[in-house]
Amino acid sequence: MLLDLKDAFLNEGVHRLADYKLDLSSVAVDGVNPMPKPVWVRAEAVNTAGVVRLIIKAEFLYSRPCDRCFSPSDRNMSLEFEHNLVTSLSGDSNDDYIEVPDYLLDLDELTTTDILLELPLKYLCSDDCKGLCQNCGANLNDGDCDCDKKTVDSRLEVLKQLLN
Numbered sequence: 102m103l104l105d106l107k108d109a110f111l112n113e114g115v116h117r118l119a120d121y122k123l124d125l126s127s128v129a130v131d132g133v134n135p136m137p138k139p140v141w142v143r144a145e146a147v148n149t150a151g152v153v154r155l156i157i158k159a160e161f162l163y164s165r166p167c168d169r170c171f172s173p174s175d176r177n178m179s180l181e182f183e184h185n186l187v188t189s190l191s192g193d194s195n196d197d198y199i200e201v202p203d204y205l206l207d208l209d210e211l212t213t214t215d216i217l218l219e220l221p222l223k224y225l226c227s228d229d230c231k232g233l234c235q236n237c238g239a240n241l242n243d244g245d246c247d248c249d250k251k252t253v254d255s256r257l258e259v260l261k262q263l264l265n
């Protein structure tokens with residue numbers, strides 16, 4: 102959505118609120134669409150001494166396969182972003198400020214960029230995910246596979262033969 106911030110820019114102390122659902126179901130990350138359900142966006146813009154401070158809160162279900170065991174895994178994400186908005190940048194462009202020359206901010210685009218930059222590079226179903234067995238491919242989170250036992254058993258066999 103386009104956020105009209107003219108009021109907020111022209112009047113110190115004015116709050117401008119936006120509360121809506123943003124559809125990012127077609128956004129692909131690493132070959133999957135990890136945000137199948139609408140993202141709940143709440144944005145608040147406040148004019149403080151001529152600079153409009155924008156706080157964006159985004160809540161959504163993040164759904165994608167674990168990077169270690171490849172099982173589908175869902176997690177509720179709650180992210181918060183802050184930006185300073187100005188109508189014109191004085192001097193050299195500054196990464197700390199976003200220029201909004203006509204008072205109109207493309208909130209969808211800004212929120213989408215913020216979320217994509219914040220998503221975890223490595224995604225695990227849990228911090229102690231055991232991953233897959235290198236030998237048989239079994240998901241070790243579901244329990245040990247037979248491969249481990251066989252290795253232990255054969256070591257015991259060797260030990261037994263040595264003792265005999």
Ligand SMILES: [Zn+2]
Nearest residue numbers: 167170226230
């Ligand atoms: Zn996992």
Ligand SMILES: [Zn+2]
Nearest residue numbers: 234237246248
């Ligand atoms: Zn195995």
